[in-house]
Each structure stands twice: as C-alpha cells, then as structure tokens.
Amino acid sequence: MTVPATTRKAGPFIGTGAQTVFPFSFKVFAATDVKVVQADLTGTETTLSSGYTVSLNADQASSPGGNVTLSSALATGFKLSIIGNLPYDQTLAIPAGGNYNPVAHENALDRIVEQMQQVVELGSRALVQGATGAGGGSLPSGVAFNVLGWDSSGASLQNYSPSGLGVAISYANWTTQVFTGNGVQTAFVLTTDAGTANNISLSVGGVTQVAGVNFSYAPATKTITFLTGAPPNGTTVAARYGQGLPVGTVASTNITDSTAFGRSVLTAANSAAAGIGGATGGGTDTVFYINKPAMTTSYTLPAGYNASMVGPLTTPTGATLTVPSGARLVIL
Numbered sequence: 001m002t003v004p005a006t007t008r009k010a011g012p013f014i015g016t017g018a019q020t021v022f023p024f025s026f027k028v029f030a031a032t033d034v035k036v037v038q039a040d041l042t043g044t045e046t047t048l049s050s051g052y053t054v055s056l057n058a059d060q061a062s063s064p065g066g067n068v069t070l071s072s073a074l075a076t077g078f079k080l081s082i083i084g085n086l087p088y089d090q091t092l093a094i095p096a097g098g099n100y101n102p103v104a105h106e107n108a109l110d111r112i113v114e115q116m117q118q119v120v121e122l123g124s125r126a127l128v129q130g131a132t133g134a135g136g137g138s139l140p141s142g143v144a145f146n147v148l149g150w151d152s153s154g155a156s157l158q159n160y161s162p163s164g165l166g167v168a169i170s171y172a173n174w175t176t177q178v179f180t181g182n183g184v185q186t187a188f189v190l191t192t193d194a195g196t197a198n199n200i201s202l203s204v205g206g207v208t209q210v211a212g213v214n215f216s217y218a219p220a221t222k223t224i225t226f227l228t229g230a231p232p233n234g235t236t237v238a239a240r241y242g243q244g245l246p247v248g249t250v251a252s253t254n255i256t257d258s259t260a261f262g263r264s265v266l267t268a269a270n271s272a273a274a275g276i277g278g279a280t281g282g283g284t285d286t287v288f289y290i291n292k293p294a295m296t297t298s299y300t301l302p303a304g305y306n307a308s309m310v311g312p313l314t315t316p317t318g319a320t321l322t323v324p325s326g327a328r329l330v331i332l
Helices: 102-123
Strands: 009-014 021-024 034-039 045-047 052-056 066-070 079-084 147-150 157-160 175-180 187-190 198-204 207-209 213-215 222-226 236-243 307-309 329-331
Touching (some): 009 021, 021 079, 066 079
Antiparallel strands (some): 009 079, 021 066, 034 045, 034 079, 052 066, 147 157, 175 236, 187 222, 198 207, 198 236, 213 222
16 A cells, blocks of 8 residues: 555543543554653653553554543543654565565555654654754753853854843742632631741732731731722632742843743842842942832832932822831832
C-alpha cells in the first residue's frame, strides 16, 4: 500500500470524566507501535505502560488506525495523546537469490516513511528558528530563576536575570486560602507562613483589594482585616501570600499593582508606605524620597499611619483619598 502524508498523532483529547475510548487514524503494524501519553492538571506527562488496551482496524491498508481503550475514564481536565512508537530499525533481510516478495518490500518502504513521519511529528513540538535564522548553536544551561531571551543581535539565546529586565518577581510559590464571608467576620488569619517578609494580595468576590486592607507581616501568621466592615454573606474571600520582595524594594519599572502578572511588588498598602531612597544624585544612600503627583484610584491611608508627600496632588474623577481619624496627611 501507499502511505499518505499524515500526522502520527491523535489528540490531545481532554478528559470529561466519562470517555474511555480514544481513536487514532495512522497506520501501524502492531499494537506496540503506538505510545499513550497522559498529562495531569499541572501538565506533568506520564507515558502509560498499563491501564489501557489497543485494538487495531482489521485492514490497515484501507482503514488505518484503531482505538485506545482506558480501563478507567480519563479524569476531567486531564489530557491524552496517542503518538507513533515504531522502533527505528530495519527488519527486512533479503537473501541472495531468494524469491521476491513484493508485500515484504512494500512493508519495509512503508515502515521507513512512517519512521520519518514520527520524526516530523516530534519536530513539530520543538522550538525551531525561522528559515532566515542563523541556525546552529545550542540552548544555554539553565540558571535558577533566570529567563531566556535573544541577545542584542537576535542570533542566540542567553540567560538573563529578571532584575536586569526591570521587573520585580516573587520567587516562592504563592499559596492561596479561601474563606466565605458570613457578614460578621472582618479578620482572616493565614496560619501557614513561608517567611517573615511576605507579601499578601486579597481578592473579594473576584475583585483585587488593596486600599482599605491591613497587611500584616507577623512571622508566624498573617492577618487581613477589613477596615470598612465585613464582606457580604457568602462572598468568596481569597488571600494569596508568598515570599516576596523585602520591604523597601521597588521595581525599577514602578509597577504598582500588587498582583500584576502574579508578581509581588511594593505598594503603599503592603509596605507601610516605605519611601524610595537613593534617587538620582543620591548614590546608594537614602537621600531623596520621591512620589508621583497624581492618584490613579481611590486610596485609604492604613490605620495607625501618617503620610506626607510633595504636592500638588491631583485625583481622577470619582476617586477619593481617605485619611482615618487620628491620622495626618501633610502635603508640602
């Protein structure tokens, strides 16, 4: 038979918690010529060696392929792919002066084409330079917490420290705890801690909260208190925390969203209004404290703190600046 141009892969199939049979449509010579790969919810892949059977269509010439049947349904959200697993060998031996067997010869040619198709499928999942790329070279060795990027010539990949890119990153894994508002409770305590200088972000009903929330850096626990009352009954409250930037650290790009891109950065709300020292002309000493002249959103000065800034101060339409009773705000 001839072998049509085909991708020797079926899937990825997405688990529904009910499906057990998964079809594939590329020709194989035996059930062992297919490989079944499963990925869990984290994307971790496992090549299955049991827990499934392979049934082949009777006529692989006119109806190539078959089915993979799992012994239990593929879990919801899990992924499953079926790919070619033909060994990279040549099994046809032609004796001198022997009878000519056209079927054996054609199967040997088919086998070569199918091996090439496996290589093409594998290559389709690899990083490949464009046709005008320089070519050659290899990926640099991995460096913890670094990122790969093209160099200034665009010819090769290099390791770069995130700090050199002007981005502040929290390296530890974030942990999330979810509470349900009862209309009364105003304080939520996180009882597990990854360090003594962690950053916290809080989401109430899917909306990120910054102003009006007390961020505590207690070594053993973290307490988040709503200064304006308890969240409504049934409202989901999700608190995220992890080892972040030390208090007083500032991203050079002046990112101010405490949950931007999953990174933890300094804001007035989570740093006790720490100033920015060492501005131009100050070297590494804390000589200047700088501030922007315009607010971008409503802000409430944390209870127990005073604040100062160099004005004038402008606020967008509808935004408010709240200074709690007993606190002072001085604009110079």
